[in-house]
Amino acid sequence: MSEYVVEMKDIIKTFGQVQAVKNGQFNLRKGEIHSLIGENGAGKSTMMKLLYGMYPINSGEIIIKGERMGEITPMMAIERGIGMVHQEFMLVSELTVLENIILGFEPRKGLRLDLDKARADVRKYIEEYQMDVQLDKRISQISVGEAQRVEIIKTLMRGADVIILDEPTAVLTPQEAERLFEILENLKSSGKSIVFISHKLNEVMQISDRISVMRQGQYMGTVNKSETSPLDLTKRMIGREVFLNIEKDYGKVGEKILDVQDVWVSSNKETSKIRGMSLSVRAGEIVGVAGIDGNGQSELVEAITGLRKVEKGKVIVCGKDVTNKSVKVIRGAGMAHIPEDRNRMGLDRAMSIRDNLVTVRVDEAPFSKHGILQLSAQDAYSEQMVKEFDIRPTDYHLPTSSLSGGNAQKVVVAREVSMKKQLLIASQPTRGVDIGAIEQIRNTLEKAKKEGSGVLLVSAELEEIISLSDRIIVIHEGKITGEMMASEANENNLGLLMMGGAKGGAEHA
Ligand SMILES: Nc1ncnc2c1ncn2[C@@H]1O[C@H](COP(=O)(O)OP(=O)(O)O)[C@@H](O)[C@H]1O
Ligand SMILES: [Mg+2]
Incomplete structure (x- = not known):
């Protein structure tokens, strides 16, 4: 045999x-x-x-x-x-x-x-x-x-x-x-x-x-x-080498771009109710939120981005109180958002790559003037995005349903990042995408930070949180269980906090 x-x-x-x-x-x-x-x-x-x-x-x-x-x-x-x-x-x-x-x-x-x-x-x-x-x-x-x-x-x-x-x-x-x-x-x-x-x-x-x-x-x-x-x-x-370790330079942080003050949010799942969370993001830093899926990270992002009711507490974006304001108002205050579920909230799969790229700004110059769509401006912008973000295939008239997961995600990232808002909320930005696209997306977040945006990064991948973030917040069952600089973080100390801190960790160990 x-x-x-x-x-x-x-x-x-x-x-x-x-x-x-x-x-x-x-x-x-x-x-x-x-x-x-x-x-x-x-x-x-x-x-x-x-x-x-x-x-x-x-x-x-x-x-x-x-x-x-x-x-x-x-x-x-x-x-x-x-x-x-x-x-x-x-x-x-x-x-x-x-x-x-x-x-x-x-x-x-x-x-x-x-x-x-x-x-x-x-x-x-x-x-x-x-x-x-x-x-x-x-x-x-x-x-x-x-x-x-x-x-x-x-x-x-x-x-x-x-x-x-x-x-x-x-x-x-x-x-x-x-x-x-x-x-x-x-x-x-x-x-x-x-x-x-x-x-x-x-x-x-x-x-x-x-x-x-x-x-x-x-x-x-x-x-x-x-x-x-x-x-x-x-x-x-x-088929080639990738370098996922991004050079960090922390030290040039600016004013508070996001200020979440004692926020409470309900949820139909017990572990994902948010019970009094406070955190901030400053210009020029990436703040990572680590946690096991289902511990309130989706609810937190929804509360900040205007998709879920804040029961108690305040959300301040660029100095403006946007608690329970509409998505449009919050975006207007200076927020861009890469959502965790690109197919439900990020993209219209039936629409073309171009239409998805301009969708949130279609009624603004240069994409429309005096209420008339400026298709040549939309084309020029799409052309540039496809190139800059390496979106394949490059024909931006194709529907996004014809793109692989990684390329579809690049469309969302290109659209949100190119607006150069002061606050960028990135929720599971590389989930389900291939390594080449992961590298591209991570570099993009890093670049946004270097150009002065504050980034809130929510990710279930600890390796991603550690390599991209300057500061890390850990949450468990809707509460913050710890905070540290990324330079002090490793899979062990983060993992322990992800299970509720020293006490919860010992119970599980
Ligand atoms: N039941 C299915 N029907 C149609 N396409 C499928 C099915 N299962 C997998 N595929 C396709 O086959 C390819 C390989 O998928 P899969 O084996 O799941 O990859 P991996 O597990 O390595 O991520 C992908 O393009 C996927 O979309
Ligand atoms: Mg598989």
């Missing part, structure tokens, strides 16, 4: 016009942690979904433990020991952890499901791999990290010895990610094989034995961890 538990050769997979995988190669050794990396849309998830039998392949070969598979269904994959933890968890929030773990098991003939036996089986895994979960809590009551452990236990209960995790750390704090890595090491020591999908190179360099890289559906090679570096991996991922 071959040395591999899984072999995928010359895989092609298309979805209609989209060639998701053009040349997929992947093999997995028993007892290794094998990372699969690549930019967004590189075909990583598709490759693993093919192995798990979620779609048929167009051509190629999949061999599981020496058996050449004609077609694969998820049932067949599970029977052969393949387990997958998807990017979106598939747990039922009203059921308990234990009920979720046994859900989907075929009840044995005529017998009622034996809950006690299931509980004992689960306990065995919990002990063996040290992954504490509370079996009688409802899914809605447990943390994301714990839900992920539940998903892993589910695969084990179904007999998996090949476990695929699709971007498992995207939703975790650094501390939770460390715990996950310990569990993965435990699984590996007991002979399980792990596929770890990620685009975070520091994690990949920490946890992997081998690393396979994909770029635009193409296999870009497999390397031993000991024989590669983050730079080498980046080059394979995107």
